Amino acid sequence: xxxxxxxxxxxxxxxxxxxxxxxxxxxxxxxxxxxxxxxxxxxxxxxxxxxxxxxxxxxxxxxxxxxxxxxxxxxxxxxxxxxxxxxxxxxxxxxxxxxxxxxxxxxxxxxxxxxxxxxxxxxxxxxxxxxxxxxxxxxxxxxxxxxxxxxxxxxxxxxxxxxxxxxxxxxxxxxxxxxxxxxxxxxxxxxxxxxxxxxxxxxxxxxxxxxxxxxxxxxxxxxxxxxxxxxxxxxxxxxx
Numbered sequence: 637x638x639x640x641x642x643x644x645x646x647x648x649x650x651x652x653x654x655x656x657x658x659x660x661x662x663x664x665x666x667x668x669x670x671x672x673x674x675x676x677x678x679x680x681x682x683x684x685x686x687x688x689x690x691x692x693x694x695x696x697x698x699x700x701x702x703x704x705x706x707x708x709x710x711x712x713x714x715x716x717x718x719x720x721x722x723x724x725x726x727x728x729x730x731x732x733x734x735x736x737x738x739x740x741x742x743x744x745x746x747x748x749x750x751x752x753x754x755x756x757x758x759x760x761x762x763x764x765x766x767x768x769x770x771x772x773x774x775x776x777x778x779x780x781x782x783x784x785x786x787x788x789x790x791x792x793x794x795x796x797x798x799x800x801x802x803x804x805x806x807x808x809x810x811x812x813x814x815x816x817x818x819x820x821x822x823x824x825x826x827x828x829x830x831x832x833x834x835x836x837x838x839x840x841x842x843x844x845x846x847x848x849x850x851x852x853x854x855x856x857x858x859x860x861x862x863x864x865x866x867x868x869x870x871x872x873x874x875x876x
Contacts, residue, residue, distance in 0.1 A: 639694070641719070642687055645749030646699035648706045653699075655680060656746035657687055662754035667746065677709055681716060698723055698749050698766050714771060721766040723749060793819070807833065825849040 640660030647654040650672070657666045665687055670676035688695055697713050698721035699706050713720050752765050801818050817823070829847045830836055844850060 641696045642684070642691060642693050643750055643753040644684060644695060644697040644718075645746040645753070646697060646706070646709075647745040647749070648700045648709075650705055652676075653680075653706075653709070654746050655683075656750050657684065658750040658753065659687075659691065660693060662750065664747070664750065672705075672709075677712060680709070681712075684718075695719070696721065696753065698753060700725060700745070700749075710769075711777070714769070720769040722769050723752075724765050724767055822850045 642660070642665075643658045643662075645656045645658070652669050652671050653676070654669050655667065656664060658664050666683060668679075668683065670680050684695055695716075696719040699710065699713075700723045710720060749766075756766050797819050804818070825847060826836070826844065827833070
């Protein structure tokens with residue numbers, strides 16, 4: 637025998653979320669919408685808590701958009717101690733094909749989620765649509781956020797470097813011959829050492845080695861006062 641629970645369905649939107657609350661027998665207790673703001677989240681939990689205190693039952697919440705537009709509401713639901721289920725949209729679409737109903741609306745989506753709650757213990761397909769989200773340690777959540785942010789920074793760096801290489805190729809391609817990678821720190825410091833890129837062509841190897849952060853790390857500088865074959869003196873076409 638499955639323990640009775642209060643069921644909450646959430647159809648997640650970009651700015652507002654449609655919410656439905658049902659009792660353990662599937663009876664709709666309340667339907668409302670909330671904005672994706674702190675005030676909206678406060679109202680969400682206040683309404684659920686009112687029913688929880690009245691019925692004296694635990695709460696289970698199912699929502700679309702887990703770990704997407706639902707953030708941070710999904711995390712707050714877990715912290716509140718409610719059971720959280722993610723609605724698998726692909727399997728939900730399949731469920732609708734087999735059990736067709738009225739045209740799709742946010743309100744009907746919420747009712748469908750609540751219906752799945754009532755059916756999941758009797759119909760395997762309904763159970764597949766609602767996937768329980770396991771409780772994740774806070775350390776794992778923090779690591780996930782940091783990893784996601786690192787991926788964003790790496791992608792942003794790649795875009796910036798591609799634009800920079802294209803601009804250098806169009807204006808003066810010779811500096812690219814100095815470095816196999818345009819994102820080498822010494823190469824970036826070299827480019828950033830002067831506001832006018834044409835001035836870089838006039839630098840001697842000794843002057844280049846005096847740029848902070850470069851020293852003798854620049855290829856083509858022999859360090860003995862002679863110009864290596866990669867010396868910028870050869871870049872006579874810069875800016876022309």
